[in-house]
Amino acid sequence: MVFKKNAKRMDILDLGLTKWASIVFALFAVSVWPAFANWVTKTNWIWFLAIALILGARPLYRFFKK
Secondary structure, three states, X not given: OHHHHHHHOOOHHHHHHHHHHHHHHHHHHHHHOHHHXXXXXXXXXXXXXXXXXXXXXXHHHHHHOO
């Protein structure tokens, strides 16, 4: 697969920059789209925490797996 070949060329800095780009894009979307900003502010914070834990479970498991 081309994706796997290209992914192997990425280092830890590339992965970190990708994460920061995603965060900044989310902030951009909140700032320019009033309906999205309204939804974000009205959603209970526990939902965002739950989604973060679910999305982070597999990478953390694979990182600490012996």
